[in-house]
Amino acid sequence: METVPKAPVVIAEKALHTLVCELQSAGYRVIGPTLRDQAIIYDEIDSVADLPQGWTDEQQPGSYRVAKRPDMALFGYTVGPHSWKKFLHPPRLRLWQASRTGNEVSFSHDETPSQKYAFLGVRSCELHAIAIQDQVFLQAGHEDVGYRQRRDDSFIIALNCSEAGGTCFCASMKTGPQATNSFDLALTELLSEDRHEFLVEIGSQAGADLMHGIASREASAGDLETAEKLLAQTAANMGRHLDTQGLKERLQENPEHRRWDEVAARCLSCSNCTLVCPTCFCTSVEDTADLAGDTAERWRRWDSCFNGEFSYIHGGSVRSSTKSRYRQWLTHKLAHWVDQFGSSGCVGCGRCISWCPTGIDITEEAAAIGSAASPPEDAS
Amino acid sequence: MKDLTELLRQHPFTAGLDDEIINLIAGCASNVVFQANDYIFREGGNAEHFHLIRHGTVALEMKAPGREALSFLTIKDGDMLGSNWLVPPYRWSFDARAVELTRAVAFEATCLRTKCDADHHVGYEMMKRFVPPLLERLQIARFQGADIYSA
Amino acid sequence: MNTPLDPMMPRFLPLQRRIRETADVLSLVAEPLEGEEMPTFLPGQFNMLYAFGVGEVPISISGDPQERGHLVHTIRDVGAVSHALLQLKRNEPLGIRGPFGKPWPLDQARGADILLIAGGIGLAPLRPVIYHLLAQRESYGRIALLYGARNPADLLYHKELERWRRVPDFQVRVTVDHAGREWLGDVGVVTRLLPKIRLDPADTVVMLCGPEIMIRFSTLALLDMGMSTKQLYVSMERNMKCAIGSCGHCQFGPHFICKDGPVFRYDRVEALLKQDEI
Numbered sequence: 097m098e099t100v101p102k103a104p105v106v107i108a109e110k111a112l113h114t115l116v117c118e119l120q121s122a123g124y125r126v127i128g129p130t131l132r133d134q135a136i137i138y139d140e141i142d143s144v145a146d147l148p149q150g151w152t153d154e155q156q157p158g159s160y161r162v163a164k165r166p167d168m169a170l171f172g173y174t175v176g177p178h179s180w181k182k183f184l185h186p187p188r189l190r191l192w193q194a195s196r197t198g199n200e201v202s203f204s205h206d207e208t209p210s211q212k213y214a215f216l217g218v219r220s221c222e223l224h225a226i227a228i229q230d231q232v233f234l235q236a237g238h239e240d241v242g243y244r245q246r247r248d249d250s251f252i253i254a255l256n257c258s259e260a261g262g263t264c265f266c267a268s269m270k271t272g273p274q275a276t277n278s279f280d281l282a283l284t285e286l287l288s289e290d291r292h293e294f295l296v297e298i299g300s301q302a303g304a305d306l307m308h309g310i311a312s313r314e315a316s317a318g319d320l321e322t323a324e325k326l327l328a329q330t331a332a333n334m335g336r337h338l339d340t341q342g343l344k345e346r347l348q349e350n351p352e353h354r355r356w357d358e359v360a361a362r363c364l365s366c367s368n369c370t371l372v373c374p375t376c377f378c379t380s381v382e383d384t385a386d387l388a389g390d391t392a393e394r395w396r397r398w399d400s401c402f403n404g405e406f407s408y409i410h411g412g413s414v415r416s417s418t419k420s421r422y423r424q425w426l427t428h429k430l431a432h433w434v435d436q437f438g439s440s441g442c443v444g445c446g447r448c449i450s451w452c453p454t455g456i457d458i459t460e461e462a463a464a465i466g467s468a469a470s471p472p473e474d475a476s
Numbered sequence: 477m478k479d480l481t482e483l484l485r486q487h488p489f490t491a492g493l494d495d496e497i498i499n500l501i502a503g504c505a506s507n508v509v510f511q512a513n514d515y516i517f518r519e520g521g522n523a524e525h526f527h528l529i530r531h532g533t534v535a536l537e538m539k540a541p542g543r544e545a546l547s548f549l550t551i552k553d554g555d556m557l558g559s560n561w562l563v564p565p566y567r568w569s570f571d572a573r574a575v576e577l578t579r580a581v582a583f584e585a586t587c588l589r590t591k592c593d594a595d596h597h598v599g600y601e602m603m604k605r606f607v608p609p610l611l612e613r614l615q616i617a618r619f620q621g622a623d624i625y626s627a
Numbered sequence: 628m629n630t631p632l633d634p635m636m637p638r639f640l641p642l643q644r645r646i647r648e649t650a651d652v653l654s655l656v657a658e659p660l661e662g663e664e665m666p667t668f669l670p671g672q673f674n675m676l677y678a679f680g681v682g683e684v685p686i687s688i689s690g691d692p693q694e695r696g697h698l699v700h701t702i703r704d705v706g707a708v709s710h711a712l713l714q715l716k717r718n719e720p721l722g723i724r725g726p727f728g729k730p731w732p733l734d735q736a737r738g739a740d741i742l743l744i745a746g747g748i749g750l751a752p753l754r755p756v757i758y759h760l761l762a763q764r765e766s767y768g769r770i771a772l773l774y775g776a777r778n779p780a781d782l783l784y785h786k787e788l789e790r791w792r793r794v795p796d797f798q799v800r801v802t803v804d805h806a807g808r809e810w811l812g813d814v815g816v817v818t819r820l821l822p823k824i825r826l827d828p829a830d831t832v833v834m835l836c837g838p839e840i841m842i843r844f845s846t847l848a849l850l851d852m853g854m855s856t857k858q859l860y861v862s863m864e865r866n867m868k869c870a871i872g873s874c875g876h877c878q879f880g881p882h883f884i885c886k887d888g889p890v891f892r893y894d895r896v897e898a899l900l901k902q903d904e905i
Contacts, residue, residue: 191635196679201639201720238634238871238886348880351902378875381635381868385680392680394635399868399875406876409866410705420904428878435881535806535814544807550814554822575811615844616816620804624838625747625777 102298105312106319109170109292112283113144115253118309119214124251127183128216129176134162138178141216148173155262155335155446158455168292171217171285174261175445179374180222183213184246185229191381191394210242214251218279220272221264221443223254225374227278231437232377251302254279258287258326262335263446265459269338271443273330281306284323295323336446338459340430344440346466347431351423355464360419362454367400369448369456370425375441378406401425430462480505483581487528488554489605497598504587510534510574516557517568523560525582529553532578537571545571548620549613556609561585634871637677637722642715643697648783651704652748653713654689656697657721665695669730670755671862671890675870676700677722678711685867685885687752688726693762698723701751701783727870728889731756732860736832740768742824744817744845746775746837750783752862752889753836761794768831771798771824775817775841778803779810798824817841818848828853834890836862843900846893859893880905 119126128141131148152165153173165172194203233240254275266272275282280303284295298304370376380399385392402421407414415421433441449457481502484490535547551557560568592599640657659665668688677683690699702709745753760770776782792799800820802813835842842861863884868874870885877884880899899905
């Protein structure tokens with residue numbers, strides 16, 4: 097997205113409602129945070145009323161709880177079990193259907209029109225996660241056509257985080273808390289006893305066009321300063337920290353570190369971390385046929401390096417131990433990713449920490465295996 | 477016909493070995509020729525000789541009822557054949573069959589053992605030459621046992 | 628119908644011929660559709676072969692890269708998909724996506740001696756190299772093939788092996804793990820054949836394809852001969868689903884076997900091959 101230089105504006109809380117309506121009339125399905133089953137998830141919202149106003153979340157390793165806030169903040173929480181990848185990179189997707197008559201095979205494309213999504217409340221870490229998945233699915237020569245369509249059609253309203261969660265470490269990964277690029281609009285919630293407004297930064301022509309229909313005023317120096325302070329405070333209050341200096345090399349050089357065995361003793365190989373991770377992209381392909389064998393379909397579904405069959409080659413799984421699977425995940429995420437796609441695969445969102453049933457903390461494991469202070473490889 | 481010590485000197489087995497030792501062991505050696513399908517030794521037989529192959533091919537074989545003989549290693553020019561003569565009970569544990577016309581130098585085992593016992597330097601020099609092919613064959617047996625091509 | 632832009636969509640080619648190679652290995656020969664040309668490929672590249680409704684597997688192309696009239700894959704019956712592929716009858720459609728992957732370094736190897744070391748089904752991905760070397764014999768130095776298999780019945784391409792043996796300036800040595808009396812060749816492992824071939828270790832490019840155990844012990848023997856890891860190239864195998872580097876399955880350390888490989892210069896994978904469960 098090209099950056100459109102346009103001064104930030106301030107809108108009232110109520111104007112957010114108008115913004116959602118404008119998006120809907122422009123044909124977008126507006127997706128935003130909403131409270132369901134004791135968690136804040138991402139789903140289609142009809143209006144601002146669907147947002148979890150006055151709610152927050154409390155996150156620690158292996159723990160996620162929603163709680164009431166003392167105020168009526170609309171975005172007073174961090175990230176939940178969902179990420180935007182479920183819309184851009186759907187968990188199950190039919191790639192094609194084919195039918196066979198004699199020795200002739202013909203394909204039928206799915207004719208369902210592409211969904212235009214507007215994502216409301218995309219955190220900076222999540223913007224980076226989307227950019228990271230772009231690297232995977234939009235590789236030159238092998239572009240994922242459907243992904244390209246969904247990306248091009250999406251409208252992104254970013255959100256600057258006013259608070260950091262207990263498992264957040266975007267400041268360490270340099271992926272937040274401030275949304276700095278790749279958005280159409282970016283909001284900062286300005287909430288105090290006597291005001292509830294949003295600072296709006298405009299990141300694209302589409303964003304600028306949308307703002308034409310919204311009542312706003314030019315942001316004052318004071319508004320900008322308030323927003324800046326909020327972000328500085330968020331950055332200073334990260335629940336977790338990860339030292340990335342030399343991390344890649346040390347992870348790649350320590351495949352036999354004792355810590356892999358220790359973490360494997362706690363890891364259930366359940367794949368929760370890969371499902372909640374906003375960058376994990378691995379998929380499997382399933383080919384199916386009807387009983388007569390005349391029509392066939394190809395589906396793509398999320399897969400996980402924690403699954404046994406993930407590394408199956410005739411004869412067995414290459415990575416049969418939990419140790420090797422955890423090592424694959426962590427080393428890929430924090431080290432090999434850099435070789436493959438030019439950046440870390442971790443954006444510091446903390447989901448894998450909160451949603452691990454045994455509370456394994458990626459920052460703790462990475463520090464134990466990859467920090468300068470880690471013990472040398474066993475000499476035996 | 478070439479002098480035996482000359483034949484020995486040309487064989488890779490004696491590389492780096494002093495002439496003195498070559499002359500000494502040549503006293504236990506004789507030049508032998510096997511025709512195709514001759515058995516050089518049979519499983520269970522007394523291991524009274526060992527051979528340095530000069531030219532030809534020898535198949536090491538095992539037999540099982542109802543199956544044809546199974547070759548598990550071929551021994552060729554420059555190789556050493558047979559090691560059961562080294563240690564009691566001096567008994568061959570497989571068959572060795574010449575696959576084609578094969579020329580070799582045969583050593584009388586008792587003679588060689590006596591010389592090695594009498595002079596441990598000679599014994600050690602010989603042992604240094606027996607061990608590498610034994611280790612190599614042990615490793616080959618491991619690979620074969622793992623059936624690596626099936627995966 | 629058969630011009631998919633989507634890299635996940637196979638094209639279908641009619642099966643022209645099935646060639647039985649061993650008890651559980653067949654070569655499938657597909658022909659282009661009328662009026663269409665066969666896609667070109669480089670030796671070492673692979674295709675994703677699709678059995679209608681059953682699934683897809685990566686299979687190296689084993690035919691002649693110069694031969695545009697048909698496309699050959701040599702397949703071992705090891706799983707549900709390969710089994711279904713091998714049931715295909717003449718004129719039935721064979722689904723193909725590809726070709727994918729990095730080829731053997733034939734251009735870089737021009738002028739050098741070439742040593743091919745193949746084990747078992749690993750001769751299949753090297754056969755296009757042999758066709759290329761024989762077609763452009765004058766561009767290379769001495770060439771040699773060492774081929775190891777479990778037993779004589781498991782040797783691929785019997786007749787061609789016999790033909791290659793008779794090619795002057797092509798050193799072909801075959802060894803098996805076990806053999807009966809009818810086998811007059813070598814019994815043992817491929818490294819036992821190394822002392823028998825003539826080449827200049829300082830100016831040789833080696834291409835290895837076979838079980839990883841064979842690759843590891845062969846490379847050790849080659850290094851003992853004075854070669855460097857940068858002269859050695861290996862073809863790797865892992866689970867593959869997409870073949871375009873986006874499904875994650877074939878990762879081998881930092882590499883995607885499907886697009887960074889399957890052929891790797893040995894120094895790039897040496898450390899990884901020594902680790903368990905990478």
